Every structure is written in C-alpha cells, then in structure tokens.
Amino acid sequence: VKPRTDYSAIAARYDGDRAMYTVGADPEVVAHGGTLVDVGCGTGTWLAAQRVPRAIGIDPSAAMLRHVVGLAVVGRAEALPLATASASWVESRYCFHHFDDERAFFREAHRVLADGGVLRLVNVMPLEDPDFTLYDFFPEARAVDERRWRRSDELVAWMKAEGFVDVTYSVASTTTRVAVDDYVAILRSRTISQLALIDDDAFARGVGRLAEMEGTITDSATVWTFRARR
Numbered sequence: 001v002k003p004r005t006d007y008s009a010i011a012a013r014y015d016g017d018r019a020m021y022t023v024g025a026d027p028e029v030v031a032h033g034g035t036l037v038d039v040g041c042g043t044g045t046w047l048a049a050q051r052v053p054r055a056i057g058i059d060p061s062a063a064m065l066r067h068v069v070g071l072a073v074v075g076r077a078e079a080l081p082l083a084t085a086s087a088s089w090v091e092s093r094y095c096f097h098h099f100d101d102e103r104a105f106f107r108e109a110h111r112v113l114a115d116g117g118v119l120r121l122v123n124v125m126p127l128e129d130p131d132f133t134l135y136d137f138f139p140e141a142r143a144v145d146e147r148r149w150r151r152s153d154e155l156v157a158w159m160k161a162e163g164f165v166d167v168t169y170s171v172a173s174t175t176t177r178v179a180v181d182d183y184v185a186i187l188r189s190r191t192i193s194q195l196a197l198i199d200d201d202a203f204a205r206g207v208g209r210l211a212e213m214e215g216t217i218t219d220s221a222t223v224w225t226f227r228a229r230r
C-alpha cells in the first residue's frame, strides 16, 4: 500500500502554492475536440485553462473539487465514473504516484476512451531525475517516493498491455530561479506530497538546510509526458 496524502487538509492552500507554475490552453487538446477528462484534476486549474466545450474533472477529494470551475465528479482513477467509449482525451497530471493501481487506471482509461482517443500523463519522475531539487534538502523524501513511483519503462509496458498503441514519452526540463525566502514559504505549507509524507523532524531539518542558502536557488523541474492512443 502506498503512503496516502490527505488532500482534504491541503485543498485550501493548494492553488496559492502552485501559483508560480503557469498553465495555459494546450492547442492540441483544444483542437482534438470531444470530451476531455482530467483524472486527479485536483482544483481543476489546468482543466479550466483548456476552455473546451465538454470537460469533466475527476478526483477522490471533494475538498479539492470544491475549487473546480465546471463539471467535477468524485471518483478514483481505478474505477472511473464514466460510460464506456464516452471520452476523447484522458489527461492525468502529477497524479499517478497516488493511484493504488496504475494498471487498473490504464484499463479504465482504455475503456472510457473512444477509438482514436488519447491518453496523456504528465508528471515528474523523481527516481529517474538526477536533478530533483527537493531531495537535496529533504533526503528522507526519496524513501517515500520509492514506495509510490513507478519507472517509465514499467508504465509504458502496462499501457501497451492494456491495449494502447503508439505509446511514447518525452522529457522536458525547465529551471527557475526562486528567492530562497519565497521557496521556503511555499514549502512550509507542505502541499507537496513528499513534504506531507515525511515526518516533522525530517521536514524541519530540510527547512534548516534551505535557510542556510542565501539569495536565490535554482528550482529545476523535469517533466515526463507519456502519450498513448486508443
């Protein structure tokens, strides 16, 4: 069983802490048309930015969904509350490490997508990312992630096994200079699941390490985008 993050305790602070990461409409998603489904949509910021006529956000946390603008349904990735062949694009962002069973999610995504539909997963892959900044300050978070994260080749194999074709992924890195004080302020509210799941002493030690830095630090975010077709 994976360590569980309590998003009902995080929901009210979540958007404020993510404000430094801008999201806009993705022309490809908008052009694809049909029904867009965001699994693990959280507060729905990405979904709202797509401005498509038919969008559904799904998340098990009612507290996160309360912030969604548009149609939001309580549900889990492993048992999607959607009819067979009813979706044209299934998106899941920064989520699958929370799923109890990723393979059940792929099976469900394959079921709810109509032929020609797209499954796209966007996430960090900390165990495969040598520049994952957070571990520099909070090394205990790595053990938590070892219990939660899959490897990219495993995810690809499972998508194929559930019937998806044209399964690929791409990797893109961005680095931002962040004022240490701003970074500490965001981390202090522990809305990042790694920080919600380590114990208070490990968290305090990490904040202490960060506080010793002066001025700005480089926050590097490497994001994997997995894509598959039904």
Ligand SMILES: C[S@@+](CC[C@H](N)C(=O)[O-])C[C@H]1O[C@@H](n2cnc3c(N)ncnc32)[C@H](O)[C@@H]1O
Residues within 6 Å of the ligand: 007, 039, 040, 041, 042, 043, 044, 045, 046, 058, 059, 060, 061, 064, 075, 076, 077, 078, 092, 093, 094, 095, 098, 099, 100
């Ligand atoms: C880091 S947040 C990401 C939210 C949003 N996608 C974003 O990019 O801001 C992870 C989300 O996964 C949701 N989640 C946890 N377990 C889930 C499951 N089994 N199925 C679907 N979503 C789940 C949580 O409730 C939370 O909203």
